Every structure is written in structure tokens, then in C-alpha cells.
Amino acid sequence: MSTTTNLPPRQRVKNGLLALLTFLRGYLFLGAPAGTEPLPTRFPLLAGIWSGPFLSEGYVSTLLCRVLPGIFAKCIEQLRRHKAACGGWKHPNLFSQQDVQQEAADLDELRRASSAVLCARLFEDLRLLIRLIRATQRHYWKPVKEWPERAAWLREWYARHRAVVLVLLRIVQICARLRRRGTPWFAAECLRWQLRLVWADLFGPNVPQTSAVCKWILPQALPDEIEQIITIRLLWERERGLALPSFFEEMVAAWEGHIDETLLATSLERRDAREWCV
Numbered sequence: 001m002s003t004t005t006n007l008p009p010r011q012r013v014k015n016g017l018l019a020l021l022t023f024l025r026g027y028l029f030l031g032a033p034a035g036t037e038p039l040p041t042r043f044p045l046l047a048g049i050w051s052g053p054f055l056s057e058g059y060v061s062t063l064l065c066r067v068l069p070g071i072f073a074k075c076i077e078q079l080r081r082h083k084a085a086c087g088g089w090k091h092p093n094l095f096s097q098q099d100v101q102q103e104a105a106d107l108d109e110l111r112r113a114s115s116a117v118l119c120a121r122l123f124e125d126l127r128l129l130i131r132l133i134r135a136t137q138r139h140y141w142k143p144v145k146e147w148p149e150r151a152a153w154l155r156e157w158y159a160r161h162r163a164v165v166l167v168l169l170r171i172v173q174i175c176a177r178l179r180r181r182g183t184p185w186f187a188a189e190c191l192r193w194q195l196r197l198v199w200a201d202l203f204g205p206n207v208p209q210t211s212a213v214c215k216w217i218l219p220q221a222l223p224d225e226i227e228q229i230i231t232i233r234l235l236w237e238r239e240r241g242l243a244l245p246s247f248f249e250e251m252v253a254a255w256e257g258h259i260d261e262t263l264l265a266t267s268l269e270r271r272d273a274r275e276w277c278v
Contacts, residue, residue: 031075084207186229234248
């Protein structure tokens with residue numbers, strides 16, 4: 001795993017929230033034109049949203065805040081070269097005003113969803129996050145004089161900023177559910193996998209990941225005991241007729257038949273029934 005994951009728990013929590021706040025303070029200026037308005041003083045970076053989920057899933061905040069600047073740097077480069085940067089004409093990732101209307105996840109719905117469904121939702125929310133951030137940036141870069149009044153300009157920008165934070169919150173909530181099923185390693189691998197898919201969706205399958213992004217989203221080697229925990233959970237889902245996340249199918253096949261039956265039975269008995277409900 002990354003060096004961040006190897007830090008003590010309290011340090012990971014602190015680093016995760018600090019990384020998120022640093023990103024939210026600076027994302028408006030990634031590729032900004034000269035003369036862009038300075039940030040309003042003392043505005044709430046988290047848009048009034050409780051920081052608890054971001055604290056408990058500090059590994060998610062850290063990973064996103066390492067990867068997102070690299071994605072936007074590649075967007076800027078691609079646009080300058082008149083290349084696909086937002087999905088291309090086949091799958092455009094276009095903003096609509098409806099995207100501003102966001103809310104936190106339904107936690108009961110997440111609890112009932114299979115791991116494969118949660119991964120698919122991660123992809124859609126990551127894709128939505130990219131277009132919301134770009135739309136928030138472009139709005140903030142517009143000269144204030146183009147709006148009837150500064151207050152209206154700020155309200156529209158802040159509505160988009162709050163939508164960005166709410167989508168980040170949903171991503172964290174999905175990862176929290178995955179973590180409870182198979183440790184933070186499971187959640188982090190699911191997130192890395194979906195970030196790789198988002199990269200290909202934005203830039204096409206033939207654009208290699210930059211070094212700044214690649215080292216954070218490549219698959220990580222998992223300890224054997226972690227692979228077993230994840231496999232036990234996914235076998236439980238498969239027994240109920242649920243599709244497995246495709247990225248983990250090979251791992252499950254490799255472990256199937258090699259997990260001690262007593263360990264499997266004991267693990268299943270000890271799980272909280274509500275946690276495993278789908």
C-alpha cells in the first residue's frame with residue numbers, strides 16, 4: 001500500500017482531512033487564467049457539511065487529493081492540444097445545471113447494495129465529480145462584471161462548490177461501506193480501480209497515465225490475510241446470486257478451495273447480519 005496507509009491511524013486521519021481541505025482551497029485555481037478573483041475570506045471549505053466521514057475515511061481523502069490534481073493537469077494539457085479531455089465525442093462528460101442538485105447517499109441503500117453495484121456507483125460519482133469541478137472552476141473564472149451583481153455570482157459559485165463537496169461525501173460514504181466489508185484495503189483497491197476506469201473514460205484507452213497519477217492508482221499487492229477476508233465476503237455475495245466486482249474475480253478464483261472451511265464458517269457466523277445484508 002501507499003506510505004500514507006502505513007502511518008499510524010491518528011496520523012492517517014489528520015493527513016486525510018488536511019489533504020482534502022488543501023485541495024478544496026486550491027482546486028479553483030488549477031489552470032486558472034491570470035486575474036482570477038482571490039478566494040472570499042473565511043468561506044467554509046466543507047460547505048457546512050460534517051467532517052466526520054472525511055475523518056474516518058482519511059485514506060480516501062488522501063488518495064483523491066493526490067490523484068485529482070494530476071487528472072486536471074492532464075485535462076489542461078489535452079485541451080491545449082485539442083485532444084479528448086472530457087470523454088470525447090463518443091462519451092462526453094458534459095455539465096448540466098441539474099448536476100448542482102446533489103445530496104448525501106442513502107446509507108440504507110448502500111448497505112443493501114452488492115459490492116459490484118457500489119463499485120459502479122463509485123465510477124459514476126467520480127465522473128460526476130470531474131465535471132462538477134470543471135464547471136465550478138469555469139464559473140469562478142468568469143469576470144464578476146458579467147453577472148448582474150457580485151452576490152449572484154458568489155451564490156452560483158457556492159452552490160456548485162457545495163455540490164462538489166456533497167459528491168466527495170458520497171464517494172467517501174461508498175468507500176466506508178466497502179471498508180466495513182473487507183478492510184480499508186478493499187475500499188482503496190475499489191477506488192483505485194474506478195479511478196483507472198475514469199482516466200480511460202476521460203482521455204481514451206490509449207492515453208497513458210502520468211507518473212503523478214500512475215503511482216497512486218496502480219493495483220497494490222495485498223497481504224494474504226487481507227485477500228482471504230475480501231474473498232470470504234465476495235464468496236458470500238456470490239452464494240446469493242450477486243455478480244462479483246470484475247477486478248476481484250481472478251483473486252477469488254485463486255483462493256477458492258484454499259480457504260479453510262472452519263475459518264470460512266467462523267467468519268460468516270461472526271459477521272453482523274445487518275452489515276452483510278444485501
